Amino acid sequence: MNPDLARLQPYPFERLAKLFSGITPPAALQEISLSIGEPRHATPGFITEEVITHLHGLSNYPVTRGSAALRAAIAGWLVARFALPAGSIDPETMVLPVNGTREALFAFAQCIVDRSKTALVAMPNPFYQIYEGAALLAGAEPYFLNTTRASAYRPDLDAVAREVWQRCQLVYICTPGNPTGAVMPVEQLQQLVRLADEHDFVIASDECYSEIYPDGGSAPVGLLSAAAGMGRTDFRRCMVFHSLSKRSNAPGLRSGFVAGDAALIANFLRYRTYHGCAMPPATQAASRRAWEDEQHVVENRRLYTRKITEVLDILAPLLDVQPPDAGFYLWAHTPGDDTEFARALHAQCNVTVLPGSFLSRPVAGKNPGQGYVRMALVAPPEDCVEAAQRIKAFLIAR
Numbered sequence: 219m220n221p222d223l224a225r226l227q228p229y230p231f232e233r234l235a236k237l238f239s240g241i242t243p244p245a246a247l248q249e250i251s252l253s254i255g256e257p258r259h260a261t262p263g264f265i266t267e268e269v270i271t272h273l274h275g276l277s278n279y280p281v282t283r284g285s286a287a288l289r290a291a292i293a294g295w296l297v298a299r300f301a302l303p304a305g306s307i308d309p310e311t312m313v314l315p316v317n318g319t320r321e322a323l324f325a326f327a328q329c330i331v332d333r334s335k336t337a338l339v340a341m342p343n344p345f346y347q348i349y350e351g352a353a354l355l356a357g358a359e360p361y362f363l364n365t366t367r368a369s370a371y372r373p374d375l376d377a378v379a380r381e382v383w384q385r386c387q388l389v390y391i392c393t394p395g396n397p398t399g400a401v402m403p404v405e406q407l408q409q410l411v412r413l414a415d416e417h418d419f420v421i422a423s424d425e426c427y428s429e430i431y432p433d434g435g436s437a438p439v440g441l442l443s444a445a446a447g448m449g450r451t452d453f454r455r456c457m458v459f460h461s462l463s464k465r466s467n468a469p470g471l472r473s474g475f476v477a478g479d480a481a482l483i484a485n486f487l488r489y490r491t492y493h494g495c496a497m498p499p500a501t502q503a504a505s506r507r508a509w510e511d512e513q514h515v516v517e518n519r520r521l522y523t524r525k526i527t528e529v530l531d532i533l534a535p536l537l538d539v540q541p542p543d544a545g546f547y548l549w550a551h552t553p554g555d556d557t558e559f560a561r562a563l564h565a566q567c568n569v570t571v572l573p574g575s576f577l578s579r580p581v582a583g584k585n586p587g588q589g590y591v592r593m594a595l596v597a598p599p600e601d602c603v604e605a606a607q608r609i610k611a612f613l614i615a616r
């Protein structure tokens with residue numbers, strides 16, 4: 219067996235199941251899960267219908283680079299959404315469809331890391347767990363950039379030693395962040411681009427929550443807009459990852475894309491051709507329609523904004539929790555230990571939240587997720603409010 223498999227950490231939900239083992243929550247209370255970040259708003263009907271309409275395409279092998287129509291729709295969306303210079307995203311060379319960002323984030327490290335050197339792959343901490351597994355299976359060492367209250371929940375790029383940057387081959391960022399909801403400002407993204415030039419590394423910007431921002435608020439910037447703002451429309455060393463899972467409530471569609479540096483895309487396409495991960499034709503057709511429509515995204519944002527506001531109205535007077543810049547998570551500071559908090563909440567209220575320490579690794583003996591829990595406001599509004607009421611009663615009773 220590949221010995222690196224043994225280095226993979228248990229997934230947070232495995233650890234959560236273990237934490238809750240032996241607990242029987244009150245049967246009178248229906249379970250409300252805030253632990254898994256799986257979108258649960260309805261998938262727009264036109265997306266489902268488009269899949270059904272195109273199922274006859276099963277008789278052909280799809281190509282790895284995807285249809286020209288899908289790539290054109292993606293390029294058009296990127297330019298409009300991130301106010302990029304017209305024509306700066308060439309759909310032929312700068313865009314690739316992927317089967318959800320999860321597989322692409324994982325595969326990208328396998329494509330980028332040069333194993334002949336001792337490679338570091340940097341990532342935020344706490345973080346989306348795939349970055350670490352991708353680094354380990356690519357033969358690299360993960361390097362954790364703590365995102366704490368002191369750094370406004372963003373990676374502190376100034377705190378990283380030169381020697382570390384020198385050994386870095388790939389840096390994952392997540393903006394808006396899972397779990398903290400923090401958005402990296404344009405200046406910080408540009409600082410990272412300058413560091414990438416100086417130390418010759420690639421930036422993988424996971425922006426899969428970019429469309430879930432407060433209704434009426436300003437849309438988060440992304441790595442491509444930051445690069446374009448530096449006059450860098452070849453997007454050298456930059457790759458962004460976008461998904462329909464959160465934006466369009468279609469996690470089962472398994473659809474997203476990567477875009478950026480044409481040289482990186484060419485190599486990633488080569489990797490993916492061998493990996494064998496072309497997107498099925500019906501998924502491509504539905505994805506194209508989804509990227510071309512914004513109305514359903516506006517409605518989706520409205521619903522998340524409503525839930526975040528209503529839940530915070532109930533919890534903020536009792537719990538140390540701020541509105542996120544974007545995304546659908548609340549990152550709440552717990553009174554006491556986060557695992558104990560999650561366990562007791564489950565036992566007493568049948569509400570599940572994810573302990574922050576399950577999403578992060580200790581650095582210099584300190585786990586930056588410790589003392590936090592992540593609450594995913596994915597359930598229907600009335601369930602989110604009911605969960606908040608139960609958490610309120612739980613906090614008062616403590």
Ligand SMILES: Cc1ncc(COP(=O)(O)O)c(C=O)c1O
Pocket residue numbers: 255317318319320321346392395396424426460461462463469472473474
């Ligand atoms: C930060 C982050 N990136 C990527 C993904 C993967 O999303 P998908 O593969 O559905 O595009 C998720 C899913 O929860 C996530 O939270």
